[in-house]
Amino acid sequence: MSLIEILIITLIKILIILTLTLLTVSYLVYFERKISAWAQNRLGPNRVGWEGILQPFADVFKLLLKEDIVPNKANKVIHSLAPMVALFVAFTTYAVIPIGPNVQIFGYDISLVVADINIGILYVLALTSLGVYAITFAGWSSGSKYSLLGGIRSSAQMISYEISMGFSIAGVLLLSESLRPIAIVESQAGWMWNAVVQPIGFITFFVSAFAETNRLPFDLPEAEPELVGGFHTEYSSMKFAGFFLAEYANMIIASALITTLYLGGWQIPYIEKLGLADWLVTVFQVGSFFIKVGMLLFFFIWIRWSIPRFRYDQLMNIGWKVMFPLSLINLVWVAVLIMIFN
């Protein structure tokens, strides 16, 4: 393929995924509000459109037309930079996540991933490690005590859980022998899903993903009773929307990553034995990827409305004294499994 063809195909893929992500984020917020209403025996949004179906758009327009307040104690440049970093990280990570097997369109052999690179999973980790800056900058630049405390707590939380996340991924790499996400998905053929083979790694990665996305029960940075809004106390208008958007986009990416690494990606066990047409198999496989991601997202919301927030010392204890040793045990366990069955 020539350079121009690669550029055009990439831009089309980016456009599709960006639209898909933005739509999913809007309706994720809507469903979060609906599910929380059901959990608390309320009605939830039901005024804008049928059953409140247009609520997300009303929210976006409201935020767009609000005044952008920059407090006079703030460092103006970094104050604006922080939400940009959050959005940048949230909207670049999807590039290496495959949503299906290769397909043939107009004679081109197209992989259903934006960039199939040799260091795929490490690219995700590199961006995740940059995500800390969004929160650190936001907390420091606002010139508010709440923001500073929320920001510093949150960055310490994120770096603590990054370690166990890294070790859990190493367990997956032992089996896939490659950093390419497509190879990782293909190494989980049949029922050899990593969630089955290495349940401990699955749990540590899952918990770390919650901590990295700052979702309840790990939403200490914005614990309302003690820190008001945490690191985004001093943000309004589209800068606040940027953090909000990034949080939900990160949730989608975390779910897609869990699916790719532990739940077999787009694979459906033994679908090839049914004797379906090739294109139908592909459609089912892409569909199964989205269903898995959707179920994980529901789980994210379900947890939020079921489990209370941890105290900060409990959170750091879980990160360093429970998750870190567990992910190490998982690594040794997978290595021993390989040595027994090889």
Next chain:
Amino acid sequence: MSLEILLFIVFSLISVISAILMITRSNAVISALYLILNFAGLAGLYLLLNAQFIAVTQVIVYAGAIMVLFLFVIMLLKPEHEKKFLEAKPKLKIFAVAIAAIIFLQLIYLLFFSKPSESLSPEMTKSIDSGTIEAIGKQLYTNYLLPFEAAGFLLLAATVGALILAKKKIE
């Protein structure tokens, strides 16, 4: 102009400009920001040299881990105290200038008076294959096992050192 040359120019411009901006800013946090950008530019240059694993490690370890500690220190230790510190001990400034001069001379020597290595081994010419994580894994855990284990002990010493530094303050 080939694609590689174009990307090389872009990445080297990012690295050089961000490096200059980093040492000329008066606000230490902004300096740190440009240093992160500089690391990103360097990662791009490593990528052009086919060193994919080094490139991504540069981002994860330098931009993602070490700079977090830098920022913690800058943001929370109040660099204004450092200014007074330098004024009280002018000899430190002379020391810093001397070290910078030595490093600068070394760079000049390397650039203008040294010859490129003529003994390129056959493995080095196959740099496309040797930059991948698979190739590094193969070499590191067979031929370079001793340096690898030594790195383990170095990290152990760093762990103990970090605790002792902090422990004085905790008690």
Next chain:
Amino acid sequence: MIIEYIPIFVVLIVAIGFAVATVLSSGIFGPQRPNSEKLSTYESGMTPVGSTNERVSVKYYLVAMLFIIFDIEVIFVYPWAVQFQNLFGEIGISAFISMFIFLVVLELGYLYVYKKGGFKWD
């Protein structure tokens, strides 16, 4: 080789554009009517007290330092994990033992910090 990474560069550029556009859009569409009350630091409706120039606990620095050390450890584990099945086929169990020694050495440091109360938050 570099052609493989072209899509990544495109994604990075698009994301920067998207992020900048989103953050700047509020300045275009929103009103601008600042006053001194609005621009003061938010403290739940009270007049702001104290300053943000207070130092934080040294434990945060300890966590950041330990994070660097264990992050480097993880980076060392990745090339081994990717090559482990090949190495095991070639040199047998010593492929496992070499990494096991490395991990044990570092976990000695972990245990030391644990025993000395480095992970204690109260």
